Structure formats: C-alpha cells, structure tokens
Amino acid sequence: MAEFSVPLMPTDQPEMPSGELWSDEPPLESDLHRDHINRLLRLLKWHWRDRTDYYASGNLTIYYNPKQLKSRDFRGPDFFVVLGAENRSRNSWVVWEERDQYPHVIIELLSESTATVDRGLKKQLYQDLFQTPHYFWFDPYTLELAGFELVQGQYQALSPNDQGHLWCESLGLFVGIEDRSLWFFTAAGDRVLLPEEAAAQQAQAAAQRAETERQRADRAEAQRAEAEAQVAQLLAQLQQQQQGEQGFEHP
Structure with missing residues (x-):
C-alpha cells in the first residue's frame, strides 16, 4: 500500500483533537x-x-x-x-x-x-x-x-x-x-431533477390536471345543455302534436 502522509518525528507528540475538527480546505478553483x-x-x-x-x-x-x-x-x-x-x-x-x-x-x-x-x-x-x-x-x-x-x-x-x-x-x-x-x-x-425543477414539473402537472378537469366539466356542461335542448324540442313537438289532435277532434 502506498504511503500518503509524512510520519511524525519521534520527538513530536500526536495532536489529538479536543472537539470536532473544522474543515481545512483551500478555496475552490472556480x-x-x-x-x-x-x-x-x-x-x-x-x-x-x-x-x-x-x-x-x-x-x-x-x-x-x-x-x-x-x-x-x-x-x-x-x-x-x-x-x-x-x-x-x-x-x-x-x-x-x-x-x-x-x-x-x-x-x-x-x-x-x-x-x-x-x-x-x-x-x-x-x-x-x-x-x-x-x-x-x-x-x-x-x-x-x-x-x-x-x-x-x-x-x-x-x-x-x-x-x-x-x-x-x-x-x-x-x-x-x-x-x-x-x-x-x-x-x-x-x-x-433539482428541487425547483421538480416543483415546476409538479405545478405544470397540477395545471394540466386542472385544465383536463375544466375541459371535462365543459364537455359535461355542453352535453347537459344539448340534452336539455333535445328534451325541450321533444316537449315542444309533443305539445304541438297534442294541440293538432285537439283541433282535429273539435272543429
């Protein structure tokens, strides 16, 4: 195994830390x-x-x-x-x-x-x-x-x-x-992802879900309105037919 540190001289005393040692790193390159x-x-x-x-x-x-x-x-x-x-x-x-x-x-x-x-x-x-x-x-x-x-x-x-x-x-x-x-x-x-990317992705997904729900609600409302219009049309036709029949019975 290669040796990567310089041994202490025999007269040196090992310096044991009294508490947590602080980092001793030089500034980053850039x-x-x-x-x-x-x-x-x-x-x-x-x-x-x-x-x-x-x-x-x-x-x-x-x-x-x-x-x-x-x-x-x-x-x-x-x-x-x-x-x-x-x-x-x-x-x-x-x-x-x-x-x-x-x-x-x-x-x-x-x-x-x-x-x-x-x-x-x-x-x-x-x-x-x-x-x-x-x-x-x-x-x-x-x-x-x-x-x-x-x-x-x-x-x-x-x-x-x-x-x-x-x-x-x-x-x-x-x-x-x-x-x-x-x-x-x-x-x-x-x-x-970075946290801000994940947050943006989640916000986009939430917006897409909201838009999908809005479109679903719009389609449901359009279908309801169409159904009501069809019912109204049928009722009008039925009423017109009934009036015609009454007119035929009582000239």
Missing part, C-alpha cells in the same frame, strides 16, 4: 467548480429527501489518521457520500469518530492544478486506504468523465452505457453529462 459541487449535493439531497441514512458533502476535509494530523497531504474530496451515516451537519469528516467509515462515493472535479493528483495519488489513496467503492473524476472544461469501481481491492474502469453515463451501484444512479454539466440519472435514464 465558480464553475463550486456550481458543480452545489448542484450534485442538491440533486442527491432532493432525490434522497426521504432518507436519513447517509451523509453527503463537498470540499470538506476528511481526517483519517488521528496520529498524523500535522501531515494532511490529501484534502477533502470535491464531493463525497458516506452510506449508513447519521445525516447531520458537520464541520469535517473525522473517520475515527465516525465508526471508521470512509466515503462510499467520491467525485473529484479536475483542474489544471489538481488533475495529475486526482488521476494518480488520490486515486491510489481512495483505492488502497479509503477503499471507496466508486470513484469518479470530471473536468468541467474538457468534459472528461471517468469512473471506477473497486473490485477485489483494485479499481476497474466503468464502461459507459449508450448515453455515455456511468453506473454507480452505491448510489443506484448513473453519473453523466448533460448540457456540459455533471448530473445524476435514474436507472431508467431520467435525469434527477
């Missing part, structure tokens, strides 16, 4: 990177709005070695999901305080300054130490998308489907590109 992270978080949280058994975050430090806090060679992933975790707010993810749980899914957004590390050292770290079942990287500028699944301790590249999407078994969703952005897609191929 607005585009931040927008992608926020979108992925909003998509998953809305899609899993009825679930409480996971934790998802982005650009948040993962502390994984309580004896080597001084040597944080690897910062937090751009986006990660831990399954079977308490869904609550955190300042960081501290592995030894979270039942030694590591992320089940990690997505890194490539940039000129991070691409080499994301494709190399971080991939090795997530495979060997984190043992993260699914790892993806995406370049928001070149649209390079790659995904890997941990098989017997080694990452195997995921094969895209006909739409170019990569299946993530941990999420039960596809990861794919639409309109130059990274999205989640259901097993049926439908793009996961």
Whole structure:
C-alpha cells in the first residue's frame, strides 16, 4: 500500500483533537467548480429527501489518521457520500469518530492544478486506504468523465452505457453529462431533477390536471345543455302534436 502522509518525528507528540475538527480546505478553483459541487449535493439531497441514512458533502476535509494530523497531504474530496451515516451537519469528516467509515462515493472535479493528483495519488489513496467503492473524476472544461469501481481491492474502469453515463451501484444512479454539466440519472435514464425543477414539473402537472378537469366539466356542461335542448324540442313537438289532435277532434 502506498504511503500518503509524512510520519511524525519521534520527538513530536500526536495532536489529538479536543472537539470536532473544522474543515481545512483551500478555496475552490472556480465558480464553475463550486456550481458543480452545489448542484450534485442538491440533486442527491432532493432525490434522497426521504432518507436519513447517509451523509453527503463537498470540499470538506476528511481526517483519517488521528496520529498524523500535522501531515494532511490529501484534502477533502470535491464531493463525497458516506452510506449508513447519521445525516447531520458537520464541520469535517473525522473517520475515527465516525465508526471508521470512509466515503462510499467520491467525485473529484479536475483542474489544471489538481488533475495529475486526482488521476494518480488520490486515486491510489481512495483505492488502497479509503477503499471507496466508486470513484469518479470530471473536468468541467474538457468534459472528461471517468469512473471506477473497486473490485477485489483494485479499481476497474466503468464502461459507459449508450448515453455515455456511468453506473454507480452505491448510489443506484448513473453519473453523466448533460448540457456540459455533471448530473445524476435514474436507472431508467431520467435525469434527477433539482428541487425547483421538480416543483415546476409538479405545478405544470397540477395545471394540466386542472385544465383536463375544466375541459371535462365543459364537455359535461355542453352535453347537459344539448340534452336539455333535445328534451325541450321533444316537449315542444309533443305539445304541438297534442294541440293538432285537439283541433282535429273539435272543429
């Protein structure tokens, strides 16, 4: 297993945290990177709005070695999901305080300054130490998308489907590109909606139902009016016939 942190010198004393550690992440590379992270978080949280058994975050430090806090060679992933975790707010993810749980899914957004590390050292770290079942990287500028699944301790590249999407078994969703952005897609191929998109879709569906009901009511009213007109016509004909018969009997 590759070593990814610098050991403390024998004279150093391990710095154990006195409380919850704060994230120590550098600023994001660009607005585009931040927008992608926020979108992925909003998509998953809305899609899993009825679930409480996971934790998802982005650009948040993962502390994984309580004896080597001084040597944080690897910062937090751009986006990660831990399954079977308490869904609550955190300042960081501290592995030894979270039942030694590591992320089940990690997505890194490539940039000129991070691409080499994301494709190399971080991939090795997530495979060997984190043992993260699914790892993806995406370049928001070149649209390079790659995904890997941990098989017997080694990452195997995921094969895209006909739409170019990569299946993530941990999420039960596809990861794919639409309109130059990274999205989640259901097993049926439908793009996961943002909350405002879902609200707009629901409002449109409600409006369509209301319009359908209005048209049904209009048709029912038209049929009622037509039936009443036919009845009135028949009554008029009957009355006219009766008057004719009376006139014939009494000249």
